[in-house]
Amino acid sequence: MSQPDTKFGDYGGQYVPEALMPAIEELTDAYRRYVLNNEDGFMDEFRERLADFGGRPTPLQRADQLSARYDTEVYLKREDLLHGGAHKLNNALGQVLLAKYMGKERIIAETGAGQHGTATAMAAAHLDMPCEIYMGRRDINRQRPNVFRMRLNGAAVTPVDVGRGTLKEAISETMRDWATTVETTHYVIGSIVGPAPFPAMVRDFHAVISEEIESQTAEKLDRSPGSVVACAGGGSNTMGAFAEFLDDDVELYAVEAGGSSLTVDEEAGVAPHSASLSTGEEGVLHGARTKLLQDGHGQIMESHSVSSGLDYAGVGPQLSHLVDEGRVTPVTVDDDDALEAFHRLSQDEGIIPALETAHAFGFLEAALGPDGDGSVEFAEPIVVNVSGRGDKDLEAAIEETEKRDLENAPEMEVFDQ
Numbered sequence: 001m002s003q004p005d006t007k008f009g010d011y012g013g014q015y016v017p018e019a020l021m022p023a024i025e026e027l028t029d030a031y032r033r034y035v036l037n038n039e040d041g042f043m044d045e046f047r048e049r050l051a052d053f054g055g056r057p058t059p060l061q062r063a064d065q066l067s068a069r070y071d072t073e074v075y076l077k078r079e080d081l082l083h084g085g086a087h088k089l090n091n092a093l094g095q096v097l098l099a100k101y102m103g104k105e106r107i108i109a110e111t112g113a114g115q116h117g118t119a120t121a122m123a124a125a126h127l128d129m130p131c132e133i134y135m136g137r138r139d140i141n142r143q144r145p146n147v148f149r150m151r152l153n154g155a156a157v158t159p160v161d162v163g164r165g166t167l168k169e170a171i172s173e174t175m176r177d178w179a180t181t182v183e184t185t186h187y188v189i190g191s192i193v194g195p196a197p198f199p200a201m202v203r204d205f206h207a208v209i210s211e212e213i214e215s216q217t218a219e220k221l222d223r224s225p226g227s228v229v230a231c232a233g234g235g236s237n238t239m240g241a242f243a244e245f246l247d248d249d250v251e252l253y254a255v256e257a258g259g260s261s262l263t264v265d266e267e268a269g270v271a272p273h274s275a276s277l278s279t280g281e282e283g284v285l286h287g288a289r290t291k292l293l294q295d296g297h298g299q300i301m302e303s304h305s306v307s308s309g310l311d312y313a314g315v316g317p318q319l320s321h322l323v324d325e326g327r328v329t330p331v332t333v334d335d336d337d338a339l340e341a342f343h344r345l346s347q348d349e350g351i352i353p354a355l356e357t358a359h360a361f362g363f364l365e366a367a368l369g370p371d372g373d374g375s376v377e378f379a380e381p382i383v384v385n386v387s388g389r390g391d392k393d394l395e396a397a398i399e400e401t402e403k404r405d406l407e408n409a410p411e412m413e414v415f416d417q
């Protein structure tokens, strides 16, 4: 019988209050039985629903213009074409289905910008499970379309008024709910973070991305990818795109948000970036030991990125370990370069990427573009994971583009009536 990964080197673990241990143990047991050992045909049903409801497999597409621009073979793994417009459904569907197999009657989740909440609400509606999403009051006011999407799918969206009213507080509130409702409720965590077994389990639900990349490159190109590039917030689309290749001769690049600068303001406890793999130090956040943005006293710093999905002070423990081992190379792309890449991919390939995803393309441009530093020699072909589409980011993209003088931005002028 396969056993769950709980530690990745020194990282990972289960740093949770005693009240949550029964839930964690029950979930570990269910993960082992249903996911790792396919009891009751769980994984078969999961794959079938990913195909019929989610639209898998997503295509692997050659990027003709980028391949010409960089004089190298570039392929796109189109997770933006998954139902919901991002990779997030893989995990949300997997966990809600698992909750059903466990006999749970209720789903809870937290969300920051609303992407994970939306995916969870969709999966819960699909599987006919009641769903409650905790969201900071401030985020609710900033993300009205996503709040409406969740409510359309029948989820209750509960405002969290504690603290700054953002993701961190929403996570604490969801943990509190879970500790008192463990018997009936499953908490769907949105990335490869949190206490074991979440990091390994969420990775396994997203591993379908790299399984497909492997079979698609074999079929189309008769070989494996040379390099895989993905953006990393918590790191779930990254680990999903890397999982099958960890033991192979494939270069793996995790692109983090360099924000407006990599220089932190220790006094104010603010990091103007979210590059925890590249600059973070070991600590404990949300139940796991991992690389974190923290000050000299171990206080978690506020992070920043132009893309809300990358704006997180921690990162998955397995990615931290793979970086320490030298297996995954972390790189950073700042807000400006991500925004330029957002415009370039839209114009050159007819694909408007999520701002998170744009960071991965910013890395290619920085390394291989006309003004690139040529510092990275990629093994070909390069596969970039297009983690999501940019429709959700249009408001932010307009605002951020107006602030900057970007050569490749479209005409932004609006005429007075």
Ligand SMILES: *Cc1c(COP(=O)(O)O)cnc(C)c1O
Pocket: 086, 087, 088, 115, 190, 191, 192, 231, 232, 233, 234, 235, 236, 237, 238, 309, 310, 354, 356, 357, 387, 388, 389
């Ligand atoms: C949420 C999100 C991310 C970041 O989450 P990971 O867990 O790091 O994958 C990246 N891209 C898109 C499109 C997202 O919605």
